[in-house]
Amino acid sequence: MLGTDRREAGGEAEGAPAIIHVENLSFRYYGSEQYALRDVNLVVRRGEFVVLAGRSGCGKTTLLRCLNGLIPNFYEGEMLGRVLVDGMDTRYTPTHILSQAAGMVFQNPDNQLFALSVEADIAFPLENLGFPREIILERINWALKALKIEDLRYRSPFELSGGQKQKVAIASVLAMKPKILLLDEPTSSLDPVSARNLIESIVELNKREGLTIIISEHRLEHLLPHADRLIVMDRGMIVRDGDPRKILRDEDLLVYGVAPPKVSEVARCVNAHRGCLKFEEIPLTVHEFVEKVRRLIG
Amino acid sequence: MISFEDVEYVYPSGVKALDGVSLKIEKGEIVALMGENGSGKTTLLKHLNGLLKPTRGRVVVDGVDTRSATIAELARRVGLVFQNAESMFFSSTVWEEVAFALRNFGYDEMIVRRRVEWALNFMELGDYAESSPFLLSGGEKKRLALAIILAWSPEVIALDEPTTGQDQLQKEKLMQMIRLLKEQGRTIIASTHDVEFVAQLKPRIIVMRRGKVIADGGAEEILLNEDLLRSCNLLPPQIASLTRELGFIGIKPSLKHPREVAKELLDALSRIMRGG
Incomplete structure (x- = not known):
């Protein structure tokens, strides 16, 4: 499965409607003189699988935060330009609405899990938003199935392995039925087999559920074969954006901290x-x- | 320099994390500890500076049995960088954080200043000297923890998953740092499951599974043994898989640099094409 060519598998994204518009976006965190993002322009189509790469501190995390509205709604700073996610301007849309369009999974799953059971962890945000019980149960069933972790349902998140925890974190985001899944270095604390396994699950979500995926990573070897698009960032700017095979053919990306x-x-x-x-x-x-x-x- | 003699360690919860570990590490060696999460790597590292003491057997570091020494005594010989770097910070600035251990060991203030500056610049943290350590990003915190060790340069340096969250340029910097410390006669032991990093560094590799050492050898010997790697949830480095799969044209499995593999491949192909 990991050896298959993305384009043979479909390439549904081409010609699909745009779901994210980033227009002339710059952002500077409160108290910082440097801009973390500088004049970023980006259009992502529905169903695209996008890999974000670049040196630590190049702005990948900041860009992801802009895509689910954590910036500017949670992180203070100066924001120029605008971001439209599924038609909503992030500046004027509350985060609990945005999180139903674009869900974010972080590096360390421990920061995302807190309940006594996997089921309760997945249910929590839905309960918070006042969904009826039947819908919540239906969503839990669906999210567990989509990640093939039905067997973890009644386990405590704290006794799970790193890879299992990260899948539960994804399931709890997925239960909100977002159209876009944003992942910030989700495999960085996992051992290689667990990391590959997690990437396979993410690829499945893209192919089977048509989810738009934007994922930042340092380890590219298991991810790039599935990517429609590679975006390389440097010092807050997008410096490369296109077909990974073309980008890798034309130049050495090591100067951007990217290991092909x-x-x-x-x-x-x-x-x-x-x-x-x-x-x-x-x-x-x-x-x-x-x-x-x-x-x-x- | 370091010896583990039939070491067993049982956590108070009853989990046996080390199960009869025996090994010797010489001065100036670079050792990678590999194995899946939970195999005992971190527990082993914590025995080096006496944070944990064996339930059975003994650990001797630089002639000192860790059971008969205090952590303060051992700390002079062994520097341990935790996976979660934040847990070791307490100063108000990055600069102070690096200076602390040096001052504690009684170095002259001028030497302290020089060493701190050098270590911060080497780890690309010079711009953050006056920032709070707690405001750094994950990767930067990790580099700060490494800068502290670099400035202080203890005899034995133990690193727990040093490449986590680091980009390729930082990984190469880390490799440089490890080689530099080796040149200075330091002994470096790093737990990691970053096979690509290890394939490039080519250290001695000790493989652990369920609290036991199941293999111990050179980088080639271990990283080209696919069955062994898979049994520990590790994947072979991509160069190892590629050269193995190219066996049908007479290429031998190796961890060579991509440039050399390319050359070997072209030589093999032109031989085949000439021979018809």
């Missing part, structure tokens, strides 16, 4: 030699790389 998958690096080195093998398309997985070599030698 090792197979892509090998392919770039092969191309630099101008020998008997040339990758027109930069491979993002071992499978893609090896298939190209097999085709060459027949």
